[in-house]
Amino acid sequence: MNKISTEETVTLKQSLTQCAHKLEETLNTLLASGNRPEERLIDAMRYGVLGGGKRLRGYMVMESAKICGVRNIEQALRVASSVEMLHAYSLIHDDLPAMDNDDLRRGQPSTHKKFDEATAILAGDALQTMAFQILAEEETHPSAAVRVELVKMLALASGAHGMVGGQMIDMLGEGKNLSLPDIKNLHSLKTGKLIRFATEAGAILGETNKDIRGRFVAYGRDIGMAFQIADDILDTTASEEELGKTAGKDAHARKSTFVSLLGIEGAKQEAQRLAAEAAKHVSAFGEQARFLVDLTHFVVERRN
Amino acid sequence: MNKISTEETVTLKQSLTQCAHKLEETLNTLLASGNRPEERLIDAMRYGVLGGGKRLRGYMVMESAKICGVRNIEQALRVASSVEMLHAYSLIHDDLPAMDNDDLRRGQPSTHKKFDEATAILAGDALQTMAFQILAEEETHPSAAVRVELVKMLALASGAHGMVGGQMIDMLGEGKNLSLPDIKNLHSLKTGKLIRFATEAGAILGETNKDIRGRFVAYGRDIGMAFQIADDILDTTASEEELGKTAGKDAHARKSTFVSLLGIEGAKQEAQRLAAEAAKHVSAFGEQARFLVDLTHFVVERRN
Secondary structure: OOOOOHHHHHHHHHHHHHHHHHHHHHHHHHOOOOOOOOHHHHHHHHHHHOOOOOOHHHHHHHHHHHHOOOOOHHHHHHHHHHHHHHHHHHHHHHOOOOOOOOOEEOOEEOHHHHOOHHHHHHHHHHHHHHHHHHHHOHHHOOOHHHHHHHHHHHHHHHOOOOHHHHHHHHHHOOOOOOOHHHHHHHHHHHHHHHHHHHHHHHHHHOOOOHHHHHHHHHHHHHHHHHHHHHHHHHHHHOOHHHHOOOOOHHHHOOOOOHHHHHHHHHHHHHHHHHHHHHHHHHHHHHHHHHHHHHHHHHHHHOOO | OOOOOHHHHHHHHHHHHHHHHHHHHHHHHHOOOOOOOOHHHHHHHHHHHOOOOOOHHHHHHHHHHHHOOOOOHHHHHHHHHHHHHHHHHHHHHHOOOOOOOOOEEOOEEOHHHHOOHHHHHHHHHHHHHHHHHHHHOHHHOOOHHHHHHHHHHHHHHHOOOOHHHHHHHHHHOOOOOOOHHHHHHHHHHHHHHHHHHHHHHHHHHOOOOHHHHHHHHHHHHHHHHHHHHHHHHHHHHOOHHHHOOOOOHHHHOOOOOHHHHHHHHHHHHHHHHHHHHHHHHHHHHHHHHHHHHHHHHHHHHOOO
């Protein structure tokens, strides 16, 4: 894989940062504080979803929407916020003592440490609900058909045969030797399907034809797997300080990973192969897809 | 309030039982078992949502849909199943050690006792997702506008300013003296909004005018509150065997309830007043609404 120039990297990073700011603003508005008795719940939801993160999934929504001709940035920001809320809910529940039992998230106390377990469970529950609510509301798109398609695809990506199903398989795999196809299936569900939804969502919002939508699905599938392999590599090579969360968790939980199966060099090669595949799927969009192409390099070269 | 005749009671009960059977069948089909690696998750979802319960919410969907001219019973059963899944998810999470810590549900081990905490958290999460998925799918109604309206209303009923918000307020209220308006607000969120959605859903599915939809909303609001007051009474007067769950929980958790504020007799009167109000809202539908009227008596006279 060719090393991208420093200038390009800066530009992608600027674009990512700019997008993250806009998303924080949108999330902040959607999750308005008030004086209702359930305020503690809103506080915990805000804590879980605001204040950091690279917002890669939200960025994918915004970039794919732009390429697919979505002019109304508010609509794209709502869909991106919905994906970020869904992702945040999964992290809040994942960190719970009964699950991964992780006290740290992005270098801060995880939601159940900052609040308490019950509040964290409810905050995750309500963030999931809100992700669907936002997609269903008229402000997201004038066409009910577009909105309900977004709802359906997010549900399929995140439910029992998507993200949550993947989390279950991940838990059941602790201490077991999984094969490479098993690991690929696990991660295509656990992290892959939501990333695929993020890139597909732009095409749904832009009401593109099937062919174009298929390219974004394929891009999401390949960059999602590359992202996960890079995650496995980081878990063994990066420090807790770099990660902002507990390092070496996979080995500790005796999980089969891409690294345990392919070795670090083999895993790196596979990540780079998939990143290159992902880039190919959007190459037909030319200059418009520059950031999505840059992103394929970014996900495999990041340090956190 | 007039005591309803034994014959009428039997007929409502037969209708309820028949509906519960149909709903179990539909839920069983929607939650098909298979041989996927995430099977343990599906098993836990099935355990949480199948096997019992009065299916009052599902019944309300079916009856309101019938009155609103919905001919396609499969569509109504899908919406009813969605409501039952949403309700089941809330019970699974409610029973968790960090929440109500209840080992029993309908006389059986609660989901986290039968499986484990992590599986119960994930099963609840996936049941919520599936409730939205089912509403969004084309099989529920040919009109995308109807489907997306159902999604939006279910989200509003069950999220941070609905059911989950109510659970948060309920938890925060433990050990505190709440006023009657506080208690009413709590329960209109915690149990009321989902019951209101169940009765409104039939009108949405039947694409009725605003006036008719408003009557079902009002019916749901009043029967929901009557139901909750009856629940508070049962918690102090019924045995664990009758309830199939832990009795006396409210007093144990030092919660303010309708009984602690109004006394048993006062609470009974308020429940009957609200049941009569609920019946009035659907009286214009005549014989068609007979079961919904009978149901207003049933919810305040039930023993579990």
